[in-house]
Amino acid sequence: MTNSEKLQELFERLDEIEAYSRCLGKVQFDMECCAPEEGIEQAGADMSILGKYLYTLTHAERFEQLVTELHADGEGLTPVQKKAVEHLYDGYARVKNISAELSFEMDTVANKAYGDWLKAKKASDFSLFRDSLAALIDYNRKAIDLRDEKKASYYDTCLNDLEKGGSMEQLDAFFAALRKRIVPLLRRIQTEGKPIREDFMTRPVPIPQQEAMSRYLLELEGLRKSALVLMTTEHPFTDNFGPHDVRVTTHYHEDSFISNVFTTLHEGGHALFMQNEPAELHENHGANNMSNAMHETISRFYENLVGRSEEFISYVAPKIRELAGGTFDDISDRELYEAVNVARPSLIRTEADELSYCLHIMVRYELEKAFMNGEITVDEIPALWNAKYKEYLGIEVPDDARGCLQDVHWCGYAFGYFPSYALGNAYGVQILRRMQRDFDVFGAIREGELSLIRDWLIEHVFSIASLSTPDEWIRSITGESLNVNYYLDYLEEKFSRIYELK
C-alpha cells in the first residue's frame, strides 16, 4: 500500500470522525443555546450513546496503524499533510493507553463534576464540588501515568499538551516578569491615579439594540456573515463547525451595554481565526490545530488592543450613541475611552480590566501547579485562593462563588488552560508591534478599516498557526521568541497616560 493510499484511507476515516464530532458538537450547542430545561438530561444521554461509537472510530486499530505508519514514514506527503499526521499522532499518543472503560469513567466524572460545580457555585459552598474536583485531578493524573512519554511533572504534561514546548520553567519566569511590573503599576494607580468617571457605564439599553450593536461589531471585525451565527447563551463562547459555520454567542444584560461590546469583540476574534485558516489546511484535516494561547491572542487582540484603544472608541462612539437612543449623548469619546479602561482589582476574572487580568491568571496558575503536582490537597484550595487574591490583587474574597468556584474550566479537565489567556495577551502586543511596521494600525482603526488588520492576520498569523509550535509561530511572525516586555511596556505606557501617573 502506498503512502498516498494510506493517506486516502486515513482521510476517509477522518471524514467520518469529524462528521460525528460536528454532529455531537451541534447537539452540545443546542443544549447551550436552544434546548428547554427539561430536555438537557436526554440530550446528555444521547451524546453519550453517540460518543461511544465515536470512541470506537478514534480508537480503531486500523486508525492507529495508519497514523503511526504515516508518522514514521511521511515520504511523499506535503508539508501540510505531514503536520496534520504529526498532530494526530501527538493526540493519539496521549490517549492510546486509555481503555474504553477509563475513558467512559472520565467522561462520567466530568459530567457529574459540571452538575456539582453548578450547585456548589449557586450555594457558594466548595464542599459540594470538592469530591468531584478531587476525582478530576485524580483521573487526570491517572491518564498521564498511562502515557509512554514522561514529562518532569504532571503539570508540565498539562502545559505541554496545551502549548507544545510549554513548561513550568517557562511560565514561572513569564509570570514572575508580569508580577514584577504589573503589581506595582496597579498599586501606583490606586494611590496616585486620577479619578475616572464611570457612573454612566451601567445605563440601561434595550436588548434588541444591544444585539444590533453586536452584529455591527462582528461585521466591522470583517467576519463573513454567510458563515456566521450570533446567538445568546448563559456563558459566552464561540463554536466552530468548519470555516463555513462559525457561531458567536453572547449574553445581554440591559445594564451592561458597553461591557457587551468587549465580549462581542473577543468572541468575534475567535470567529475570525476559525473562518480564515487556509483552505489547504481544511482539505488535509490539518486545520484547528493552533494552540489555545494562539486563539486567545486573537480574541484578546480585538477585545483590548483594538477594542479598548482610543482610536476604536472614537470610531464606534457615534454608533453606541445612536443605538443607545440618546442614553450616552452627554458622554465624550474621551470619557468613554477612560471608563472602559478603569483598572481596579476585582474578584471575577471575566470582568477584570486589561491591567489586572493577568493577576487573576497567576493565582490560578500557582494553584494548578500545586494541586496537580500533589503539593497541596484539594481541601486547601479555597484558603490558598483567597490568600493569593489578597497578596496579588489586594482584595478580600468574600465567598467561594466569587472565589475558587467562579470558573468552569476544571470541570472539563482543562488544567493548564488558564495560562493561555495570559500568554495570549503577551503574544498579542508582540504581534501588534510587528504589524505596526507594515502599516499604521491605529490610523486604520480610527477610520474603521479593520479589514486591514484581518488581512494582515490571515497572511502572517492564521496561515501558519496550525502548522507551528507556539515558539515557531511567534518567531516566524515577529522574528523573536515570546518577549514579555512588549506587553509590559504597552501596559505601563497606556495606563500611565490614562491615569496621568508622573
Place this chain on the structure above:
Amino acid sequence: MTNSEKLQELFERLDEIEAYSRCLGKVQFDMECCAPEEGIEQAGADMSILGKYLYTLTHAERFEQLVTELHADGEGLTPVQKKAVEHLYDGYARVKNISAELSFEMDTVANKAYGDWLKAKKASDFSLFRDSLAALIDYNRKAIDLRDEKKASYYDTCLNDLEKGGSMEQLDAFFAALRKRIVPLLRRIQTEGKPIREDFMTRPVPIPQQEAMSRYLLELEGLRKSALVLMTTEHPFTDNFGPHDVRVTTHYHEDSFISNVFTTLHEGGHALFMQNEPAELHENHGANNMSNAMHETISRFYENLVGRSEEFISYVAPKIRELAGGTFDDISDRELYEAVNVARPSLIRTEADELSYCLHIMVRYELEKAFMNGEITVDEIPALWNAKYKEYLGIEVPDDARGCLQDVHWCGYAFGYFPSYALGNAYGVQILRRMQRDFDVFGAIREGELSLIRDWLIEHVFSIASLSTPDEWIRSITGESLNVNYYLDYLEEKFSRIYELK
C-alpha cells in the same frame, strides 16, 4: 430466551436508534433554525454519514429477528408493549426488502429534489422540478413493489401507510361529501354574503411584540414552558425530541401579526400532543405512533375550532390590542372575529381560510391519486392542477409557484399526506361535539380556561392515539366512526351566521 429478555434487548437497541434519530433531528433542526447559509452543505453531508450507521442499526438482522419473534408471540407483553412491537413490525415490513443501496439512492433523490424544488419555485418553472418529481414517484412505486403485502393500488398503499385502514374508497366518499356542501356554500358567500371589513389585518406590529404574543398563546394553550422552545424559521413546523423537549417554530412578518396568531395556535396544538402522551408509552417505545390525521386534528382544533371562535377572539382581543400598542384600538371584537373568518377562494393552501381549505386538499388528493396510479404523467400535473383550482375554487392559477409548486411535501415522498389535514378538520369537529357533552367548551374558552380542553384531550384523545388505528381512535372517543356531517354542519352554521346568509 424469554420474551421479557427479548424485549429488554429490543429496547436497548431502540434506545440507541432513538438517540441517533434525535441527534440527527437536532442537526436538521439546527439547519432550519440556526445554521448560516454556508454551513448547510456540510450539515447535509454529515447527516448522510450518521444516517448510514443509523441504517445499519435499523436493518440489523438481530433487530429484525427480535421484532418478528415478539410480533408472532407476544406472550407476557403488556398491551402497550404489544402495540409498540406491532408498530415496529408494520414499519419494518414496509422497508425490510429495501436494500442499503436503494435506500441511499432514495435519500439522494429526495435531497436533490428539495434543491430542485426550491429553484423551480423561485423561478416559477415546473420543468426544473419535473425530473426530480418523476424520480420520486418512480422510487416510491419501486419501494412499494418490493413489499410482501399488496394493496389494491400504489396510492392505496400510501394512504394506508399514513392512516391505517385508509383507502381511496374511503377518501373518495369523504371528499365527495365535502365537495357537495362546501362548494355551493362558498359560492353563496361570494354572491349573497355581507361584506366583511378586513383592511386592518395587515397593520404592522413590531416583531418582538409578535414574539411576545406567540409566547402568550403557547402558555394559554397549556404547554409546559420547561419543555418548550419557540424559535423562528422560514416555514413553520413543530419538532419533537421527546415529551421533555418540544419545539415550536414560526415566522414573523410585520404586516401579518394576526395571521401569526393562528400559525402559533396550530403549531402549539402539535406541541401539546407531543408533550402529553402517557409516560407508559414513552417508557415502552410506543409513543409518537399516532397518525398524521390525528396530529392535524389537534393542531387544526386549536387553530380553527378554538382560535377562530368568537369566544376566543373576545378573550385574546385585549391582549392583541395591548401588544400592538394602540394599532387595533379602533377595531371591535366582532370586527376582528369576522375578519379572521373571511372565506374567499385563494391560491395558497397554507393561507386558506377555514372554509375553502379542504378544497385545496381535494385538488392535491385527486392529483396524487392520478399520478401515483399511473393515470397521468408528471408533465400533466401543472395543467390539471390549474384546471381543478378553476373547477373547485373558481380561480385562475397565474403561475406554477402559486400552483403545483407551492408545497414541499412531495420532495420527501410524502405522497398521501395532504388528506391528513382534511381528515383532521373533520375528526376535530366530531371530537368537539363529544367534548361539549362533558363541559361548556366555549364557555371555558370565553374565560381563557384552555387547560380544561387540554386536560380533556389528554384523557380522551392523547392517551390512546398511539395505540389505535384512526377508526378505533375516533370510535373510542366519540362512539362512532368518522362522520363528516359534524364538520359540514359546523361550517354551514358558522359561515351562514358570519355572512348572514338567508
